[in-house]
């Protein structure tokens with residue numbers, strides 16, 4: 208029996224989503240193969256071992272549970288796991304074979320956690336420090352995709368240090384991209400801080416809003432067409448799932464649409480020709496490899512209606528895993544049921560152990 212540490216919550220704007228993902232994952236990890244140690248990170252960054260029930264996790268009240276005790280991941284390789292501080296003042300080491308970080312966004316999906324796992328010498332599910340960090344920052348992802356000739360929507364970016372030059376930035380974006388434009392924080396997720404700007408006034412408001420979430424803001428040409436997603440799974444020989452499509456009920460696929468209203472419609476498989484599907488799946492695997500992903504990533508595309516060109520939008524190294532999430536659904540449609548997918552992800556973390 209292997210012991211797996213499951214981490215959830217986190218100091219991130221996607222904290223609540225992570226708790227939802229964890230509430231779906233935890234009951235589905237096969238218990239005949241794995242013992243679990245659940246450790247949550249509060250919004251203000253405290254680490255607590257949790258042994259309460261899944262309802263408290265799903266509605267994000269888990270940190271009030273009487274079962275919670277302080278429990279931190281030790282960078283000391285001899286511990287190979289957590290150190291729990293008991294109420295009687297004693298400390299206890301908890302060995303784990305691997306960790307499954309069910310964390311989205313900053314301080315979880317961006318390489319920071321992965322660095323800690325690497326330092327501690329503990330195998331972990333998902334991408335390593337570098338790939339996580341690269342995929343988290345849309346400007347860095349975009350530069351590498353441009354370098355490798357993987358097509359994406361034309362883009363420009365501005366940093367907070369240059370905020371006083373936002374007029375010149377608007378001029379440049381208007382010339383290069385045109386309205387409507389998508390404006391987003393370089394580091395975020397779940398559509399938080401993303402807006403569609405239809406004119407200069409909206410553009411300034413959008414930039415302002417995006418700066419509330421990050422010190423770097425990116426503007427992109429709008430790609431009108433279908434929103435397509437591909438689940439990629441594996442280490443050296445990754446495989447691409449059948450494609451999924453999201454027909455958003457809102458103006459675009461925003462936070463409420465993703466997690467609250469549930470008005471968007473999913474199509475699995477996506478409504479594209481077999482030829483187009485093969486083309487997109489090939490690009491997904493290529494992007495996964497050039498960015499150094501391992502374990503899993505959801506690769507998102509915008510397929511332009513007018514031209515039939517697939518533009519890569521982003522890679523999510525720890526995509527949503529809630530019951531309505533695309534990644535597990537795409538794997539399921541490709542023949543890997545949810546508990547098997549979770550086992551596979553854990554096994555992939557061991558495959559990479561020598562490299563840690």
Ligand SMILES: Nc1ncnc2c1ncn2[C@@H]1O[C@H](COP(=O)(O)OP(=O)(O)O)[C@@H](O)[C@H]1O
Pocket residue numbers: 360389391395396397398399401427428429430431434455459460461507509520521
């Ligand atoms: N260039 C674009 N053209 C058209 N729609 C876009 C574009 N960029 C983003 N969107 C819309 O905004 C949503 C959120 O943007 P995305 O880049 O995926 O950010 P996040 O990392 O927050 O998911 C997308 O799912 C899509 O609906």
Ligand SMILES: [Mg+2]
Pocket residue numbers: 397398507521
């Ligand atoms: Mg997205």
